Amino acid sequence: MNRLSLxxxxxxxxxxxxxxxxxxxxxxxxxxxxxxxxxxxxxxxxGPEPEMLRKMAAGxxxxxxxxxxxxxxxxxxxxxxxxGTLEQMLLAPQSLSVLVLxxxxxxxxxxxxxxxxxxxxxGLQFGMSFQGLWVLVLVLLLGTPxxxxxxxxxxxxxxxxxxxxxxxxxxxxxxxxxxLIFGTGAVDAVNTxxxxxxxxxxxxxxxxxxxxxxxxxTAQALRISME
Amino acid sequence: MxxxxxxxxxxxxFYGLAGKMVPFFAWPAAxxxxxxxxxxxxxxxxxxxxxxxxxxxxxxxxxxxxSMFIYLVMAGYAALGLIFNTRLSSMMATALAPTGALFxxxxxxxxxxxxxxMWGAWWVWDARLTSELxxxxxxxGFIALxxxxxxxRRADRAGALLAIVGSVNVPIIYFSVKWWNTLxxxxxxxxxxxxxxxxxxxxxxxxxxxxxxxxxxxxxVRVRSIILERERNTQWVSELAxxxxxxxx
Numbered sequence: 149m150n151r152l153s154l155x156x157x158x159x160x161x162x163x164x165x166x167x168x169x170x171x172x173x174x175x176x177x178x179x180x181x182x183x184x185x186x187x188x189x190x191x192x193x194x195g196p197e198p199e200m201l202r203k204m205a206a207g208x209x210x211x212x213x214x215x216x217x218x219x220x221x222x223x224x225x226x227x228x229x230x231x232g233t234l235e236q237m238l239l240a241p242q243s244l245s246v247l248v249l250x251x252x253x254x255x256x257x258x259x260x261x262x263x264x265x266x267x268x269x270x271g272l273q274f275g276m277s278f279q280g281l282w283v284l285v286l287v288l289l290l291g292t293p294x295x296x297x298x299x300x301x302x303x304x305x306x307x308x309x310x311x312x313x314x315x316x317x318x319x320x321x322x323x324x325x326x327x328l329i330f331g332t333g334a335v336d337a338v339n340t341x342x343x344x345x346x347x348x349x350x351x352x353x354x355x356x357x358x359x360x361x362x363x364x365x366t367a368q369a370l371r372i373s374m375e
Numbered sequence: 376m377x378x379x380x381x382x383x384x385x386x387x388x389f390y391g392l393a394g395k396m397v398p399f400f401a402w403p404a405a406x407x408x409x410x411x412x413x414x415x416x417x418x419x420x421x422x423x424x425x426x427x428x429x430x431x432x433x434x435x436x437x438x439x440x441x442s443m444f445i446y447l448v449m450a451g452y453a454a455l456g457l458i459f460n461t462r463l464s465s466m467m468a469t470a471l472a473p474t475g476a477l478f479x480x481x482x483x484x485x486x487x488x489x490x491x492x493m494w495g496a497w498w499v500w501d502a503r504l505t506s507e508l509x510x511x512x513x514x515x516g517f518i519a520l521x522x523x524x525x526x527x528r529r530a531d532r533a534g535a536l537l538a539i540v541g542s543v544n545v546p547i548i549y550f551s552v553k554w555w556n557t558l559x560x561x562x563x564x565x566x567x568x569x570x571x572x573x574x575x576x577x578x579x580x581x582x583x584x585x586x587x588x589x590x591x592x593x594x595x596v597r598v599r600s601i602i603l604e605r606e607r608n609t610q611w612v613s614e615l616a617x618x619x620x621x622x623x624x
Contacts, residue, residue: 301540305533309523318519319537322512323544326551333555354547365540372532 157242161250162257168227169258175223180262183216187270198275205274206284206335210328213263213288217295218320220259222313224251224303225370238374244367252293252300252363260292276335283338283348290351291331297362298323304369326354384461386602387611393595400595404588407581415578428492431485437583439482441590442510445475449517450542453535463598465531466605468538469521470597474590476514482507502553509548513541527605 152160169176190208191201228234237247267288271281302320306312334347383389415433422429449471456465486504487497498504517534524530606612613619 301536305520305537306523311523315519315523318512319516322509322516322548323540325509326544326547329551329555350551361543365536369533369536372529372536375529 152242154243154246157246158250158253161247162254165251165254166257169254175220176258176262179216179220179259180266182219183212183263184266184270186212186215188273191274201274202276203339205271205276206280206332208274209267209270209284209288210291210331213260213267213292214295214321214324214328216263217259217292217299218317220255221299221303221316221320222306224255224300225307226312229307229374234370235374238370244370245363248300248304248366248370249363252296252366255300256293256296260288260296264288264292277339280335280338283344284335287331287334287348287351290348290355291327294327294351294355294358295324297358297366298327300366301362301369304366304373307370307373327351330354384463386463386466386606387609389463390599390602393599397592397595397599400588400592404585404592407585407588411578411581411585414574414581419574419578420572425493428489431489433578433582435482435485435489436579437586438478438485439507440583441586442475442478442482442507445471445478445590446510446513446538446545447542449475450538453531453538456531457535457539462531462605463602465535466598466601467594468534469531470594470601471590472514472518472521473597474593476511476518478586478590479507479511479514483511502549502555505555506549506552509552510545513545517541 187208190204194200194204225234228237238244240247264285268281268285271284276284299316299320302316302323305319306316309315330347330351334344334351337344337347383392411433415430419430421427449468452464452471453468455461456463456468483504486507490499491497517537520537521530521534524533603612603618
């Protein structure tokens with residue numbers, strides 16, 4: 149029996165999840181459409197003054213990204229849980245943390261990356277400057293994986309519970325506040341002519357911290373939920 | 376003689392001990408509370424800047440301190456329960472959560488009442504208020520997660536994991552919120568502050584002690600209920616005097 153290397157295993161899990169998602173493209177598109185719709189609702193709600201919209205653009209995009217990532221969290225483990233795949237993953241001799249990391253990466257590629265790619269278009273609708281757009285994409289690129297990682301912990305804890313979808317938002321949203329603050333802070337810093345480096349550095353630190361701990365904590369949570 | 380430190384880690388033996396301990400915390404809490412309110416409202420002088428409105432501090436400050444402290448204690452108990460698999464530790468964590476949430480809520484409520492005459496607003500988005508609000512959300516998340524899991528063992532462990540993740544995240548949240556709004560003044564109460572009148576200090580510390588004792592008493596009462604609920608099918612519960620009496624009547 150040939151043994152998989154860690155990265156081989158990671159690639160295998162990611163490829164499997166992407167393939168499954170491609171068989172059901174509607175789920176991926178729902179998240180993206182939800183994101184675009186929430187962002188588009190804000191000008192309708194607060195009025196179309198360009199000056200105000202420019203000021204709140206980053207915050208609106210971030211809050212919408214946060215909500216959109218909550219939307220798809222419930223699906224992260226539930227399908228595998230229902231058809232028994234997750235049980236096999238827990239029994240597998242390979243590290244559960246690596247398997248979980250693969251699922252997190254796949255989740256980000258399906259629900260985070262599309263948001264990052266479409267965010268500049270939405271930013272243009274809000275009249276953001278070119279430099280602001282560039283920084284927004286950068287912080288979203290750093291921040292959305294953190295949302296997926298923290299979200300994975302919540303998704304694993306609420307696996308198979310009644311009202312899991314609402315519950316996971318209740319657990320995860322307060323923990324995501326630092327990401328929101330530094331993500332919007334970086335764009336605000338650019339708009340006011342200051343350097344955005346500290347915000348990006350802090351986001352990077354949070355990214356690395358959650359990369360180290362979140363897969364392991366999620367694995368523990370899955371073991372608690374599955375026993 | 377070796378002392379068995381773990382004797383009272385068993386719910387059956389702790390149930391009786393907790394019942395005996397409750398009055399020792401409840402009565403001092405009531406007496407200190409009355410004393411603290413009396414000193415705070417009748418002995419402490421009127422503040423030069425804030426006139427009478429500052430007196431809400433005697434409730435607001437102890438409750439705010441304890442709301443944060445209870446979260447740490449709760450996370451500590453939850454971690455103990457997760458690591459050593461002691462059921463009583465997890466029950467203590469569950470018993471502490473509602474009081475913590477209540478205190479966080481009272482802290483926000485009294486803060487709003489204090490803020491209106493002082494700042495002219497019920498609510499301002501400053502760092503301390505916001506982090507207290509987030510703390511309330513964390514408590515509510517913990518309670519909601521445990522409430523939605525039927526299996527008590529899984530509820531304990533899932534709640535413990537959430538509490539630990541939360542306590543790791545609390546400093547990060549606190550500092551991020553602080554940097555997000557740095558306009559706020561620093562802590563206005565320092566323990567070396569000599570400008571504070573002695574009666575104010577006395578009232579504050581007495582109220583802090585009263586609230587602390589109240590938390591312990593209420594938690595013990597609540598943990599007794601949780602023990603009874605979870606162990607209702609065991610022999611020792613059915614032999615309890617209060618359970619028998621309840622069945623006879």
